[in-house]
Amino acid sequence: MLAYEIVLRELIEVKREELITTGMTKGLNSDEVLTISQELDLLLNMYQLITALFVSF
Numbered sequence: 001m002l003a004y005e006i007v008l009r010e011l012i013e014v015k016r017e018e019l020i021t022t023g024m025t026k027g028l029n030s031d032e033v034l035t036i037s038q039e040l041d042l043l044l045n046m047y048q049l050i051t052a053l054f055v056s057f
Contacts, residue, residue: 004050005050005051005054008043008046008047008050009047011043011049012040012043012044015036015039015040015043016040018036019033019036019040022036026030030041
């Protein structure tokens with residue numbers, strides 16, 4: 001596993017925890033939860049793209 005992949009996985013895990021915590025304290029329909037969810041989606045999409053490119057080479 002490459003260093004940037006490890007860092008990205010750690011960022012994903014931190015963002016996931018932030019999403020869970022914020023959802024529990026502010027409610028799943030809060031604007032803040034929506035923003036964090038979108039940020040998590042972006043990180044997951046980046047991870048998927050990077051791993052797909054790595055596998056194809």
